[in-house]
Amino acid sequence: MATHWTLGCDAHEPHALAAFWAAALGYVAEPGYDEPDGASIVDPDGSGPAIGFLRVPEGKTAKNKMHIDIRVAGEPPWDLAERARLIRSRAAELVAAGATLVREVSYDDQLGNIIMLDPEGNEFCVA
Template identity: 35%
Template sequence: MDQPVRWGVTVDCADPRVVARFWALALGYREPPPPEGQPTWDAWFDAHGVPPDERDDATYLADPSGRLPTLSFLKVPEPKTTKNRLHLDVKVSGGRDVPQERREAAIRAKVAELVAAGGRTLQEYTGPRGLDHVVLADPEGNELCVV
């Protein structure tokens, strides 16, 4: 039987640290510790000849459980100019079988937390029962939905 391929998501951005902090809050991810044998990431960079001026070119986040995809944030010179064709859903409401009042409270709480972290609300979608999801932009405009 074939094993699933390990995969990750990479986000191009102007400021990897700012965008990574936002997504760490959104998803509960963390910057992983330096590789075994290295006391800090700077020690690892030194050991691998990474110049100091290149150390902010990327940031990496991982699911603390080690089961979910990794996230990488890479510095690029060009700004985001168009709508994402792929986005992440941050699923906090528990699904449509959860009472609407609880769903909406969970969605609104996460949206408030992410807006305070530099995100901005783009649009709210309501259905017959009330709030269904909110489309946000991260600090550099990448879209996500809080569901």
Template identity: 40%
Template sequence: MAREIQITFDCADPAALSAFWAEALGYQLQAPPAGFESWEQALEAMGVPPERRNDASAVVDPDGTGPRLFFQKVPEGKTAKNRVHLDVRAGPGLQGDERMAALEAEAERLTTHGAKRLERHEPSPPLAFGHIIMADPEGNEFCLD
């Protein structure tokens, strides 16, 4: 039996990082619980003090097919290269210059939302199609593939 998965990010600012990944993936912030118009309203009703209201955030695929991304506040910063990372498929089905142009356009778009460009890897057929390594606003590496 296949399991549903969630991808969890440890971070300093869950609200900001969830907003970035919602933009990067075409996801949306998870809706508040039933009966509440906003997360602020729900957290107030749950008795969560204002200073703890950015301890967590989540984004979901609006189509319901992709995994939920959960962002949790932790006190320590990022200290090493990610052992697991996301590949954002910005050029599926494309090859050569057309593929790299699509990746470059997505890299430029995401930098306007706080991402940082790290490296470009050129295509080297027959197996490597080229990709761009990026970092999200908190330094977590991901690839435009």
């Protein structure tokens, strides 16, 4: 049996960052979690890990050592044109929600992923 775990994240504005990631991942606010300096989101189906956001005074100063990949294209084998369309479409939605597009990464002339920043500058990918 796998161990249940929570991803803990530092944040300048934990409630705003939690709202962004809830929208990005299809998560919801954790019922009963009501802290002024923290927020928590959960998978409404109960299968994914919870993600907690705690207020810290310092800002982000370096590249993430770990990041989230949002996988929108499903599992292989892929229709590569449809996969690229799904990735670009989701990236555009996330930009509208407050993310920043950094760059597209291609392998053998095929879109591999898009590197993005969340509203507080944390790197993540859409693949």
